[in-house]
Amino acid sequence: MxxxxxxxxxxxxxxxxxxxxxxxxxxxxxxxxxxxxxxxxxxxxxxxxxxxxxxxxxxxxxxxxxxxxxxxxxxxxxxxxxxxxxxxxxGVGNAVFFVLLGQLISAAAIDHFGLFGAVPTPLGAMRAGGIAVMAFGVWLTQMA
Incomplete structure (x- = not known):
């Protein structure tokens, strides 16, 4: 791993x-x-x-x-x-920020629904909160 x-x-x-x-x-x-x-x-x-x-x-x-x-x-x-x-x-940072935000959203949906053969991983409150924290962190990096 x-x-x-x-x-x-x-x-x-x-x-x-x-x-x-x-x-x-x-x-x-x-x-x-x-x-x-x-x-x-x-x-x-x-x-x-x-x-x-x-x-x-x-x-x-x-x-x-x-x-x-x-x-x-x-x-x-x-x-x-x-x-x-x-x-x-x-700017590359701003462009990649939106790419990362999109990746977080789509990855959560793919995992939650087990789309495209992915191992289903339900989107519970803890996972959703973690994704929100990650998204907030990425946003913070662009505010400087």
Missing amino acids: PALALTMLIAGIGIPILAALNAALGVRLGAPVAAASVLFAVAFLSSLVVLILMGPTGLSKVAEAPKHLFLAGVLIAFYVLSITFIAPKI
Whole structure:
């Protein structure tokens, strides 16, 4: 578990860095959509290398997967495009604040209802309070 938590912590650290780098690339190119497209090309090549190294065992089942699961690709494109457009206008910290707030809300709903195969974790008063404290803490960081 510690290795998994550390991996997710590093992934979380990467999100604002991704936002800042791609927003800067969008400004530099004068075209946020071009910056997002370059990011996806680099991401595709990176994941292709990992796929080759680990073996393409799951690709044969792609056609059998429920089509709604591919919405994840649309959502990541929406995130990257929106952060690339918006971060230069309101700042990376403010943009990521709203992303984190959205993540807290959607993660709580996904867990509470066991959506998309998630392990159901009811949203009781203690958990809701904890999420509220987290959201307040993120908000506080932006008030300085």
